[in-house]
Amino acid sequence: MHHRLKALExxxxxxxxxxxxxxxxxKRRHDRLLAxxxxxxxxxxxxxxxxxxxxxxxxxxxLDEPEPPPxxxxxxxxxxxxxxxxxxxxxxxxxxxxxxxxxxxSPAMLFAYYCIGPENQDGxxxxxxx
Numbered sequence: 001m002h003h004r005l006k007a008l009e010x011x012x013x014x015x016x017x018x019x020x021x022x023x024x025x026x027k028r029r030h031d032r033l034l035a036x037x038x039x040x041x042x043x044x045x046x047x048x049x050x051x052x053x054x055x056x057x058x059x060x061x062x063l064d065e066p067e068p069p070p071x072x073x074x075x076x077x078x079x080x081x082x083x084x085x086x087x088x089x090x091x092x093x094x095x096x097x098x099x100x101x102x103x104x105x106s107p108a109m110l111f112a113y114y115c116i117g118p119e120n121q122d123g124x125x126x127x128x129x130x
Contacts, residue, residue, distance in 0.1 A: 029067070036063050039111055046114030057102045057110055088116040 040063040044054040054060060091112035100109040 032067060036067070039063065039107065042115050043107060043111045047110065050114055052102065057105070059102075059105050059107050059110060063107050085116075088112045092116045 040060060043057075043060060047054045047057060088108070088111060091108060095109065095113050100113050102110075105113075
């Protein structure tokens with residue numbers, strides 16, 4: 001009987017997470033907008049530390065565009081921060097030693113190169129592209 005109650009509790013917890021996702025759209029939208037703003041500010045700061053004018057990074061203008069449509073509701077909650085950090089670390093590793101082109105790079109590439117990665121862990125700055 002105890003096993004059945006535990007299984008029921010787990011299913012109810014998953015359903016509760018889904019329902020919370022439906023009932024909090026305004027908070028989720030606010031959180032997404034705040035995340036876009038923070039990413040923009042951090043990327044600009046990383047570019048400034050590297051001696052680059054953030055206005056030259058055409059890709060950062062994408063963060064000023066309207067928000068993309070909301071993502072689909074997932075049945076299992078994920079830790080978006082862990083997923084983002086892992087993706088950015090992989091991207092930073094792939095670009096190691098190859099600064100992104102400011103005219104064509106995506107905001108994610110700029111963020112990964114100038115804000116994430118071993119070279120940026122001690123507060124040091126990356127060099128500007130030649």
